[in-house]
Each structure stands twice: as C-alpha cells, then as structure tokens.
Amino acid sequence: RKILEEMQIMMMMVLLLCSIIFITILYFQKQTTQKKSKTPASPPRFPLIGNLHQLGHHPHRSLCYLIHHYGPLMLLHFGRVPVLVVSSAVVARDVLKTHDLVFASRPRSKIYEKLLYDGRDVALAPYGEYWRQMKSVCVLHLLSNKMVRSFRDVREEEISLMMEKIRESGSSPMNLSKLLANLTNDVICRVALGKKYSGETDFKKLIERFTRLMGAFSVGTYVPWLAWIDWIRGLDGQLEKTGNDLDEFFERVVQDHVDGDGDRNDFVDVLLAIQRDKSVGFDIDRLSIKAIILDIFVAGSDTSYTLMEWAMTELLRHPECLNRLQEEVRTICKGKSSVSQEDVQDMNYLKAVIKEALRLHPPLPLMVPHESTQDVILRDYHIPAGTQVMINVWAIGREAATWGPDVEEFRPERHLDSSVDFRGQDFELIPFGAGRRICPAISFAAVLNEVVLANLVHRFDWRFPVESREDQTGVAESTGLAIHRMFPLYAIASSIT
Ligand code: HEM
Numbered sequence: 001r002k003i004l005e006e007m008q009i010m011m012m013m014v015l016l017l018c019s020i021i022f023i024t025i026l027y028f029q030k031q032t033t034q035k036k037s038k039t040p041a042s043p044p045r046f047p048l049i050g051n052l053h054q055l056g057h058h059p060h061r062s063l064c065y066l067i068h069h070y071g072p073l074m075l076l077h078f079g080r081v082p083v084l085v086v087s088s089a090v091v092a093r094d095v096l097k098t099h100d101l102v103f104a105s106r107p108r109s110k111i112y113e114k115l116l117y118d119g120r121d122v123a124l125a126p127y128g129e130y131w132r133q134m135k136s137v138c139v140l141h142l143l144s145n146k147m148v149r150s151f152r153d154v155r156e157e158e159i160s161l162m163m164e165k166i167r168e169s170g171s172s173p174m175n176l177s178k179l180l181a182n183l184t185n186d187v188i189c190r191v192a193l194g195k196k197y198s199g200e201t202d203f204k205k206l207i208e209r210f211t212r213l214m215g216a217f218s219v220g221t222y223v224p225w226l227a228w229i230d231w232i233r234g235l236d237g238q239l240e241k242t243g244n245d246l247d248e249f250f251e252r253v254v255q256d257h258v259d260g261d262g263d264r265n266d267f268v269d270v271l272l273a274i275q276r277d278k279s280v281g282f283d284i285d286r287l288s289i290k291a292i293i294l295d296i297f298v299a300g301s302d303t304s305y306t307l308m309e310w311a312m313t314e315l316l317r318h319p320e321c322l323n324r325l326q327e328e329v330r331t332i333c334k335g336k337s338s339v340s341q342e343d344v345q346d347m348n349y350l351k352a353v354i355k356e357a358l359r360l361h362p363p364l365p366l367m368v369p370h371e372s373t374q375d376v377i378l379r380d381y382h383i384p385a386g387t388q389v390m391i392n393v394w395a396i397g398r399e400a401a402t403w404g405p406d407v408e409e410f411r412p413e414r415h416l417d418s419s420v421d422f423r424g425q426d427f428e429l430i431p432f433g434a435g436r437r438i439c440p441a442i443s444f445a446a447v448l449n450e451v452v453l454a455n456l457v458h459r460f461d462w463r464f465p466v467e468s469r470e471d472q473t474g475v476a477e478s479t480g481l482a483i484h485r486m487f488p489l490y491a492i493a494s495s496i497t
Pocket of ligand 1: 124135138295296297299300301303362364367368370431433434436437438439444445
C-alpha cells in the first residue's frame with residue numbers, strides 16, 4: 001500500500017512538472033510570435049481594463065488626441081478585446097476597401113443581443129448569408145430610389161406641419177432640436193410603421209430607455225469574469241425588460257398590419273408581402289421583420305435629426321453662410337410656397353452646407369464597430385481574427401492634409417469646387433461608412449435633410465435669442481452612440497411673408 005501511495009505521489013509530481021514545462025513552452029512561443037509579428041503602436045494599458053480608462057466622455061475626441069503619439073492606426077485593448085482604431089482616410093480605405101471582406105463583420109455585445117434580437121437585424125448582424133439577405137431586402141425593397149420617391153407625400157405633409165408650428169411660434173424662441181427630432185421621428189414612423197407614435201407617451205419613454213441603453217457600457221462584454229457587475233448595477237435587468245417591451249410593441253405593430261386592410265405601403269407591409277409571396281428566394285420570418293423594422297427606426301431617426309440640428313447650429317453661428325443659402329433657395333424657388341424634392345437638385349450651396357455639417361459633426365463619429373473574421377496583414381501589421389475596428393470619421397474629417405489648415409472652421413465653400421462626396425467612394429468623407437457595411441439609406445437621408453433644411457431657410461429668417469448664453473450658441477456635444485448637441489438648440493424664426 002505504501003508503494004502504491006509513493007507511486008501516486010510520483011505520478012502527480014511528473015504531471016505537475018509536465019504541466020509547468022508545457023505552460024512555459026506555450027508562454028515563450030507566444031512571446032516569440034508576438035515579437036515576430038509586428039503590431040500597430042499601442043498606448044500603455046492597465047491590467048484587466050486595458051485602455052478603457054482613456055476613452056473619456058467623448059471617445060472620438062480622446063482617440064483623436066492619441067493620434068499625435070501613436071499615429072492613425074493604433075491598437076488598443078478594451079478589457080481583453082483588441083480594438084484597432086483607424087483615424088486617417090488612407091488607412092480607412094485599406095480597411096473598408098482593400099480588406100473590406102475581412103473586416104465586414106460586427107462584434108457581439110450583450111446589449112445588442114438583448115435589444116436587437118440577438119443580431120437578427122441588419123446593422124449588427126455578423127457577416128454572413130443572413131446579413132446579406134436582410135441587407136438586400138433593405139437596399140432593393142425598402143430604401144431604393146423608387147421607394148424614397150414614393151414617400152414624398154409623407155415627407156411633404158410632415159414638413160408643412162412643422163412649418164405651421166414654426167409660424168405659430170411668432171417671435172418667441174423655439175426649441176428647434178425638439179421640432180427636428182419630432183419631424184424625423186414622425187417621418188420614419190409613418191414610412192416604416194404606417195402611422196405616427198409621437199403622441200404616445202409610453203412609446204416615447206420606451207425609445208428613450210432604448211437609446212440610453214444602446215449607449216451604456218457593459219463590463220461583461222469586455223471583461224467576462226466581471227460580468228456580475230452588470231447584474232449588480234441593474235444593467236442586465238434593464239436590458240431584459242426593455243428588450244421584452246420593445247418586442248411587445250413591434251409584435252403589436254406587425255399584427256395590426258396582418259389584421260388590417262393592407263392598402264398601406266409602409267415597410268411592414270412590404271416585408272409582410274415578401275414573406276407571403278416568398279418573392280426574394282428565401283424565407284423571412286416574423287422575428288426578422290421585427291428586427292429590420294426596429295433597425296430602420298433606430299438607425300434612421302436619431303442620425304437624421306442630429307445632422308439637421310448640427311447644420312442649423314452652424315448656420316446660426318455663421319450668418320454669412322445662412323444668407324448665402326437663403327439667397328440660393330429663394331432664387332430657385334421664387335414665387336413658390338414650399339421647396340420640393342426636384343427644387344433641391346440644383347442647390348449646390350445647400351449640398352455643400354450638408355457635406356460640411358457631416359464633415360465637422362458626423363452623427364456617428366466612430367461609425368458602427370466592425371470586426372475581422374480572419375487573420376490579415378494590414379499595412380505590414382499582423383491583425384488577428386476577432387479584432388474590433390473603430391473608424392474615427394470625426395478625426396478623418398479633421399485631417400489637415402486633406403482639408404487644409406482651417407479644418408475646425410465651418411466653411412461650406414470648400415466643397416463647391418470639389419468632387420468629394422459622402423457616398424462611400426471618397427474616404428476623406430465617410431459619415432455613412434463605406435464598403436459592404438455602408439449605410440443603405442444615403443439617398444433617403446440626403447433627400448430628407450436637403451428638403452427640410454431648404455424649407456426652413458426658404459420661408460424664415462433665423463437668429464439666436466438675444467439672451468442666449470455661450471452654451472446655447474456653442475457646439476458642446478452629448479455623450480452616446482449618436483452625438484447630438486448637449487443642450488437643445490433654441491432659435492427665433494421670423495416669417496418673410
Ligand atoms: C444622416 C443620416 C445617417 C447617417 C450619418 C448614417 C450613418 C451610418 C453609418 C456610419 C453606418 C455604419 C456603416 C459601417 O459600419 O460601415 C450606418 C449603417 C446603417 N444605417 Fe445609416 N445613417 C443615416 C441614416 C440612416 C437611415 C435614415 C436609415 C434607415 C431608414 C439607416 C439605416 C442604416 C442601416 C440598416 C445600417 C446597417 C448597414 C449594415 O450593417 O450593413 N441609416 N449608417
């Protein structure tokens with residue numbers, strides 16, 4: 001028995017020794033591979049949290065500041081997750097064009113899983129057949145030029161209601177931010193869901209909860225063994241409840257369409273028709289319909305209103321630009337009571353104003369994160385599969401080499417003699433992204449923004465209220481995914497008739 005015990009101890013010692021040797025070999029192998037493969041420059045990081053402490057309230061600004069030390073291609077670590085940060089047009093081209101296929105996926109996150117049907121939507125679905133099919137439905141059936149034109153009546157009705165409200169405000173300061181947010185919300189709701197929900201307080205509160213949670217930080221996503229912190233601080237519970245409430249709301253909307261007369265032509269109707277007729281060559285189920293509609297709603301309203309809010313802010317801060325825009329719009333629309341989709345075609349200064357607002361204030365300054373699906377060599381650096389990528393569009397819009405020394409100035413004139421456009425071909429201006437994951441709604445957003453802005457300046461002169469404080473006329477930014485003004489924009493409109 002003693003011999004048996006001694007043998008057992010010996011065996012354990014041998015096993016322990018083997019494990020130590022094995023771990024040591026692995027460690028040295030890893031060190032050598034790391035030394036052999038070049039990785040992009042990285043700021044020093046803390047154990048566990050990595051570089052998370054360097055993000056601050058406005059990550060696009062903090063990351064832009066780091067370029068001075070580490071260049072336009074940096075490798076950071078958010079907890080255990082490697083994150084590549086791209087801050088120049090040249091590197092963005094390499095990621096979104098040369099290696100587009102490798103970087104076309106999206107990272108997983110607890111927040112997206114709970115709120116966006118676990119990646120069954122378009123915007124956050126991992127790259128693959130499902131995403132390809134859903135995106136083609138969006139591009140060909142929901143957001144095509146033909147559909148954009150067909151929503152003309154909705155747009156015009158909502159704009160004219162907004163103009164009426166402005167007229168009624170007389171010479172008192174009005175909350176233009178709120179007005180623009182309601183307008184985009186109403187247009188998207190009517191186009192996507194068939195009716196407006198802005199009068200429903202519960203719906204408004206639900207969307208507020210949703211937006212807040214989309215901008216929340218989940219510790220467990222980056223440091224899995226600290227996931228319990230999310231539970232203790234109530235994030236898990238809130239995600240569960242909001243996800244369920246949203247699903248209940250969208251289930252009701254889809255069921256109303258199934259039970260209704262079906263003579264509307266909103267996105268839910270189009271998707272139900274595709275499901276019924278199997279006209280796209282693949283099955284689309286109820287969950288996918290709800291996920292796409294939620295996507296359109298979320299991706300569409302916050303971004304468009306943010307752009308209009310920034311454009312109006314800059315025009316109010318630069319009366320000479322506002323005057324030039326008014327001159328263009330009033331000349332082209334002389335004698336007309338409103339500006340139409342056709343009228344804006346020839347408004348070059350209006351288009352320049354929108355480009356300049358997108359350059360200085362891209363609504364999604366870090367776009368939507370991408371993720372690599374294979375190992376790849378990017379600019380001589382070895383980037384392993386599973387690396388997240390953040391494209392800092394905000395920093396790209398401020399590259400002095402492209403835009404000149406006055407990058408911080410709002411100067412729409414810089415776009416007048418330039419062919420640079422935001423449709424994904426010119427990497428110096430990519431507020432809608434580029435490559436496979438590009439925003440499918442560029443035409444939808446462009447028409448809406450152009451027609452709204454043109455109408456606002458056509459019938460009214462605008463100024464800041466005299467008593468405005470610096471924070472009200474300034475460009476302080478909110479926190480979150482879409483960056484809008486920190487404080488609502490108040491302005492006084494005087495009717496020109
Ligand atoms: C000014 C307005 C808008 C801006 C600046 C904007 C910007 C963006 C950006 C930066 C992306 C990510 C691109 C990438 O990852 O490479 C995106 C994706 C997307 N956007 Fe937009 N967007 C706007 C309006 C809209 C509207 C109105 C809709 C729908 C009606 C929409 C629907 C989507 C969808 C579905 C995606 C996901 C595409 C994918 O992952 O394949 N967007 N958008």
